[in-house]
Amino acid sequence: MFFFIIRTHLPFNIIIFTITRLIFPMNYLASIGSYFIMIREVFKKPTKWRIMKSLILKEIDELIFGSLGIIIFISFFIGGVVSIQTALNITNPLIPRNLIGFATRQSVILEFAPTFTSIIMAGKVGSYITSSIGTMRVTEQIDALEVMGVNSLNYLVFPKIIALLFYPFAIAVAMNVGIFGGWMAGVFGGFSTSADFVEGIQLDFIPFHVTYSFIKSILFAFIIATIPSFHGYYMKGGALEVGKASTTAFVWTSVVIIIVNYILTQLLLG
């Protein structure tokens, strides 16, 4: 298509327009616009603090504490796998064994804890958010809120955004458990001594990497709270469409997390 356009000697602005339309069809642009309008509405006309407080606490319990089990489970085994993979790839006897601890720490802190966990959370928390808000849409509960004069976006989405501000806490847990998993696999699998592994963990430690990881997780938290809410809130149809909206929300949340991850890494570490 691109070469066809070049060969036909079309004006440059038409080529750009055509390429833009191919990459971003109008419905995507309209959805992106609607998403930002939704974000603005979320922060308008706040719900009474007495009610909002209880909603936030409920969401913290469901979204953060309710996800700790799966986060700990995944982080532990991911840390273990990274440790084993690194050990198995060190074939040169000149490479020090503390590299296993070093590689595990770097992989877990920089990528596995914030990004991999966020993709999992996009599935677990994201589909919960889309289906719960989507069901409220289908059963006219959102219309009921609007008729009463309640800002339904503030009531439904704002507590989720605030609750997910505690997401870095979950990521900190994931980091610690991941490194612990790596230590367990490395030491008890016979790939490294405990002293070598601990030395590797402490080797050339840059505290900013943890800050970078937390900055990422805050942004990912915002994405996990808002994109599934958008897909749930604006869905149309019945029960089948709730399921479809959950799937679409997971796909888009993952895509946006991966793109934002790339941009942030370039900005903060590049």
Added chain:
Amino acid sequence: MIEVNDIHKSFGENKILKGVSTSFEKGKTNLIIGQSGSGKTVFLKCLLGLFEPENGSICYDGRTYSSLSGNEKRNLRQEMGMVFQGSALFDSMTVEGNVMFPLEMFTKQSQSEMQDRVNIVLKRVNLIDAHNKYPSEISGGMQKRVAIARAIVMNPKYLFCDEPNSGLDPKTAILIDNLIQEITEEYDITTVINTHDMNSVMEIGKKIVFLKNGFKEWEGTNKEIFKTDNAAVTDFVYSSELFKKVRQMYLEERN
């Protein structure tokens, strides 16, 4: 009183309401009837302020909705109660929580004051032992009564009901109709009901507006609907053999 003047509403090329004018009086049960696709639901959503008509105006006791500020519109909405077709109760709250919700959101009442008010309205709709039950634990008829209780808990001036009888057995449907009529008269509110139920039309239709293809085809009372010569109305209302016979008997008695 709600006055509707020449409202038009379309979605894209599809014109749903094509100039509807009518009025709904205070203390009366006003019914909107018509075939599926006639524009009843869109009309009701325009009355609720969920859709804004492209042309025309809706006045609520002299207040024209389109000329109100954002705050005034929100205040007006707090004077409205709505009973949805599927009840639209909040799944995560108990019956008591559902009824108390508008009070918690919009009043500064203490917990005991709110509790008293909830007890009064639940008693009014004959729900006494269901305070701590969740919507999924009660029957469809009870859910409708909770929805009515939630709609009236703030002492609304306007009550809107979207097919309040759908999915209910005939006996429960009559109970819900009577309850809405009693509440309308007792609280002196303007009630607008969107319905397909011909029993409701005959029993509580103090004013009936018949919509067809986005136009107001006919309006009158439940007494006048027996006598009307409007073919579209008689085709719709007396489509069943039973109602045809009832009408025949009524007209024979009169003659």
